[in-house]
Amino acid sequence: MANIQQVASLAGVSVATVSRVVNGQLTVSPKTRIKVEQAIKKLNYEPSMLGRNLRTSESRILLVLIPTISNPFYLEIIRGIEDIAISQDYNILLCQTDSNPERENTYFNLVRKKMADGIISMDPAVNIETLVSLSENHAIIQCSEYTIDSGIPFVTIDNEGASFRAVKHLIKLGHNKIALINTDEKYLYARQRQMGYQKALEEHGISINQDYIFHTKQIGLEYGQQAMKKILNLEKRPTAVFAVSDLLAIGALKEINSLGLKVPNDIALVGFDQIDFSNMTNPTLTTIAQPMYKMGTLAAKMLINKIKGEKVESIILDHELVIREST
Amino acid sequence: MANIQQVASLAGVSVATVSRVVNGQLTVSPKTRIKVEQAIKKLNYEPSMLGRNLRTSESRILLVLIPTISNPFYLEIIRGIEDIAISQDYNILLCQTDSNPERENTYFNLVRKKMADGIISMDPAVNIETLVSLSENHAIIQCSEYTIDSGIPFVTIDNEGASFRAVKHLIKLGHNKIALINTDEKYLYARQRQMGYQKALEEHGISINQDYIFHTKQIGLEYGQQAMKKILNLEKRPTAVFAVSDLLAIGALKEINSLGLKVPNDIALVGFDQIDFSNMTNPTLTTIAQPMYKMGTLAAKMLINKIKGEKVESIILDHELVIREST
DNA sequence: AGCAAAAATGTAATCGATTACATTTACATG
């Protein structure tokens, strides 16, 4: 592995000139440029990012914090982040925290130790105090899950509005016994989606039955299944279920199907996120679509601007209700 | 952000001593150790990996090349890689090539430019010539998809044997019109799985019908659906289908279901990979289970050993046939 | 040709750590 010195001496120029050629600066005469390029080719020289990174005090790496990669909701967001990152010569370090504070801290350390230039956090379970204090010295953006008045810019959707719309859709179909499969209320999105659910019911004069509201520990197929099991055991069985995630809804659907009940005739079902699989179930799932790819690109752009020291505004994106066979 | 010099001068020692304290070397007297630790705390010092990385000529980053993150098959493998990597102070850069050679080259450049210490390639579509030539100067492991006689160590399963077993299972159930949904034969795993399919048929005196063999461009739900559409239009409709990926099988199942046919009575179905969703479908999917997590941990260990300059042997892991409702 | 301005190139400091080697300090022993 050749270094810049060797290229310089082979080409008979100084390291500064080699550096200029490598970085495409125009103040190099065509003759020397060619000499240098030949030397580079001959030595198979590749500039080391290690040297450059130390000198420029940047790592060109972005941290992306997600709870788990196994929720397909994140896939398109990540794709969006990645496309922008690569186009601007950044790379992304995908970090699954698995709601493990220790693991989270390992990742935070990367930014403290300058191994990463900034963070996009999508983890609802993130330690927000640490995140805020990190944000004093480092570029940080929240994506999807956010924190009000934290000073950390975010990009998200109107969770309450989306949820309101989903439940209203069920009400319009004639349902008034509507269950909610929610996650832990310590997460903002969970509270917001529950608020949307409640507002929709209230607006139509349906009283809120606490027995119809279920909380899962996490998002996952099996959690949806378990929650549905409980719902089906209720005395006054609901005729519709709104799950705050497609994964929960698909788990719920599994449970309904395996008991021989029919969706939507016996029970209607609405999910959230429009993951690919939501269109493969039998029946296909009515769900809320979020502009995931766009969310990712925006988050990445915001982060890169923040790294550059620019001011960054938070963004709330539109959502859409996708009506399919399950309602 | 303090650096090591500032810590040294505040503690009244040399940078060497600070470095020793930071790296936990034992040749520092308790008194000075305490002085240094106090200075570190007071200045909120975090050692910069940029400096260290340049000095030690390593990035402590491992590249993980996958075709796309949207196949859940990779999830557990990645988890395995990640766990080992983190335990050894490495981080992983997850790279989706999307079968895009340009993107792939961007990632290869990271290792050329010393931004990454090694590569675990799981991409069947990887440019193997480039990979082999890179492997002369860099640590590389192939995982799942591999290349015979390339000199690149790999960890994988016996694809032909697994496929053989899956098809034999169908034959034992009485099927003799068995279709195969395969991917492009340019991939080794595709050829191996097809070979297993053919051998199983031959062993039972069932002649191979080329009309029953379908090739999809990629792995994906919609590709499985399309292939199944063709299968259902065959004159002599098969009574069983073996898909070389659960994603393909789930897509196929969707198509079967939406035509009102019943699995397994009208058509039996076997997948490959045992992804989580394969247990959520109606009916649940018979499939081949690979030890994905283990595969990931092994790949990571092999790569790290390779980086250290040790000799590394390839590994072939066991698989399992998981019989569920679809057969 | 002579000269000022512009263009090209070079010199050397710098980023922040690690570490071989040199030097100093502490301690035990006769």
Place this chain on the structure above:
DNA sequence: CATGTAAATGTAATCGATTACATTTTTGCT
């Protein structure tokens, strides 16, 4: 108390680039 050895600490080179500033070369013009 002198001395040898071990322990602790310091000095300074080094990793491989970038870049401000200095210097040299080229260009254009009279």
